[in-house]
Amino acid sequence: MCRAAIPGPKGEGPGAPNKEKNASNEDEFLFSLIRKLDCPVFLVLTKIDLVRKDELLPMIESLAKRHNFAQVIPVSARKRDGLDVLVRKIVDVLPTGERYFPKDQYTDQPVRFMVAELIRESILIETGEEVPYASAVVIERFEEPKGQPRPGTKPLTRINAAIYCERAGQKAILIGKGGSKLTAIGTSARRKIESLLGTRVYLELYVIVEPGWRESRAFVESLDWRNQLERLAETRPGDEDE
Numbered sequence: 001m002c003r004a005a006i007p008g009p010k011g012e013g014p015g016a017p018n019k020e021k022n023a024s025n026e027d028e029f030l031f032s033l034i035r036k037l038d039c040p041v042f043l044v045l046t047k048i049d050l051v052r053k054d055e056l057l058p059m060i061e062s063l064a065k066r067h068n069f070a071q072v073i074p075v076s077a078r079k080r081d082g083l084d085v086l087v088r089k090i091v092d093v094l095p096t097g098e099r100y101f102p103k104d105q106y107t108d109q110p111v112r113f114m115v116a117e118l119i120r121e122s123i124l125i126e127t128g129e130e131v132p133y134a135s136a137v138v139i140e141r142f143e144e145p146k147g148q149p150r151p152g153t154k155p156l157t158r159i160n161a162a163i164y165c166e167r168a169g170q171k172a173i174l175i176g177k178g179g180s181k182l183t184a185i186g187t188s189a190r191r192k193i194e195s196l197l198g199t200r201v202y203l204e205l206y207v208i209v210e211p212g213w214r215e216s217r218a219f220v221e222s223l224d225w226r227n228q229l230e231r232l233a234e235t236r237p238g239d240e241d242e
Contacts, residue, residue: 135170
């Protein structure tokens, strides 16, 4: 795809002839590049909400004559005009890529990362805009089922997760009166995790205040799932009874 610079009307302000010449040279340079491409080229005119309709059509006609564009799509991101059309047309011309993963594998992220994301999702839903972007989830313990479950029951996965926030007030919101909010977050997350894992889940959540964690490079790096897996590998889970 190519976005062309459009010169302003002639005689517009001081030095307009030079500006028009420079813009024309830029346009010619862009068109010289796209003529060498062996793929569909879209002409996307942006910010059309700033252009009068009686000027827009002549502009489109003038540019369309300079190349055989696969699509000419005017858009306005501010008003969301043409965005759905643009995405749909791009998808239509994309070639089918090589399959790198099995059909039933929908992510290359580890399960522990997905579990942390499901807990964060529940925080977003349960707390609205009060603390979500100031919270992080770290899986401290992930104990997969051991042995065979009792007849008529599913295996049990035990998960302990820490929810980090930046201020005591945020911790109070996450916990709620009498622990009601944390219970709601845990119940919602547990159901999603059980659906993901196909097992029963014992989920224990606790909240930790870590002032300014988002500005701490070391802490943010510790959230990387690779670092979390290393820590989990070094920690031997306790042998608790079900």
